[in-house]
Amino acid sequence: MDRLASAPIRLSDAQRIDWLRLIRSEHVGPRTFRSLVNHCGSARAALERLPDLARRGGASGAGRICSIENAEREIEASHRLGVALLAPGEHGYPPxxxxxxxxxxxxGVRGAHETEMRPMIGIVGSRNASGVGLKFTQGIARDLADAGFVIASGLARGIDQAAHRASLDGGTVAVLAGGHDRIYPPEHEGLLASVIDTGGGAISEMPLGHSPRARDFPRRNRLISGVALGILIVEAAHRSGSLITGRFANEQGREVFAVPGSPLDPRAAGTNDLIRQGATLTTCAADIINAVAPIMGRPIELPMEEDEPPHEGREPQETDRARIVGLLGPSPLGIDDLVRMAGTSPAIVRTVLLELEMAGRLERHGGGMVSLN
Known part of the structure; x- marks a missing residue:
């Protein structure tokens, strides 16, 4: 089974409020949060620096900063719903x-924290699944659960629903696109209750009251692949959201498994393409178990804590900012390429990018790519 490389961390109550305030502030996403903490030394220091960073990035005014009162209200409301807001490395946060x-x-973690810590396999697929696809999903999910794996999926109709129901007894985790009180689709509120009641769990990065929008589902998909050793895609048409999950899995270094299907069924077109591109052809649970077995014993290095020293070195000058902004445009550019072209240090480039992001002028893409809005 998975081993942790060091003891779990635990935030103080004050740190948890600071972290929540920072991630709920305008223009701050997960990548930016980490950059800000690394640059400033702590979430509290980053909160104090946000107005100045936004001003240096060209903003006419400071972006919205989450207040202490709003953060406290969210924590209290989460507790009433049985949701714990956990940081990476805390018990219950999928390692x-x-x-x-x-x-x-x-x-936001709801349900059995022990289940969240166990090895997971993600299962996703078509919402408009075939009968054969649903039957296969039920069988393989049950077999994987019997082998000790937790099944993670997105609580969607079709393949996701079948995977959750078949693995209730062994433990399953629902990854939500909205807040814990905004279940989608609404008719799966009963399914989620069964997941929790049988010792499973649910996770979401969204605040309570957040109803999922189209752009939230890809964000959710990266969590499904992120919690897992590997992702099984049962049925997926071309341009399916399940293929986005597979792409995230590849970027995250996860195993990708795909079930072959008839070339006459458009629901199999995406999975057949994945197999041609190198995904593991999967017809039974043993195909997955044998592939992930070598990964199981590798230690999991815990993420950053908040005790990192702030970035040292000179602050960017106006000439630095002008040169870096001049190199950026609407087309994504790699940060490493930007550092090389700008002829300055990576620390200066990262600081200018933070300033632009706090001003709402920068967009981050996958693979370390950035562009101007």
Whole structure:
């Protein structure tokens, strides 16, 4: 089974409020949160620096900063619902999720924390699943659960629903696109209750009251692959959201498994393509178990704590900012390429990017790419 490399961390109550305030502030996402904490030394110091960073990035005014009162209200409301807001490395935060490039700084975790710590396999697929696909999903999910794996999925109709129901007895985790009080689809509120009642769990990075929008589902998909040793895609048409999950899995270094299907069924077009591109052809649970067995004993390095020293070195000058902004445009550019072209230190480039982001002028893409809005 998975081993942790060091003892779990635990935030103080004051730190948890600071972390929540920072991640709920305008223009701050998971990647930016980590950059801010690394640059400033702590979430509290970052909160104090946000107005200045935004001003240096060209903003006319400071972006919205989450207040202490709003953060306290969210924590209290979460507790009433049975949701714990956990940081990477705290017990109940899925260990492998902490290793991705953009782990949620605070993850809303509901249900059995022990289940969240166990090895997981993600199962996703078509919402408009075939009967054969549903039957296969039920069988393989049950077999994987019997082998000791927790099944993670997105609580969606079709394949997700079948995977959750078949693995209730062994433990399953629902990864939500909205807040814990905004279940989608609404008819799966009963399924989620069964997941929790049978010793499973649910996770979300979204605040309470947040109803999922189209752009939230890809964010959710990166969590499904992030918690897991590998992802099984049962049925997926071209341009399916399940293929996005597979892409995230590849970027995160996870195993990707795909079930072959008839070339006449458009629901199999995406999975057949994945197999041609190198995904493991999967027809039974043993295909997955044998592939992930070598990974199981590797230690999991815990993520950053908040005790890192702030960035040292000179602050960017106006000439630095002008040169870096001049190199950026609407097309994504790699940060490493930007450092080389700017002819300055990585620390200066990272600081200018933070300033631009706090001003709402920068967009971050996967693979360390950035562009101007």
């Amino acid at each position: 492998r999720l902490a290793l991705i490039d953009d782990p949620p700084p605070l993850l």
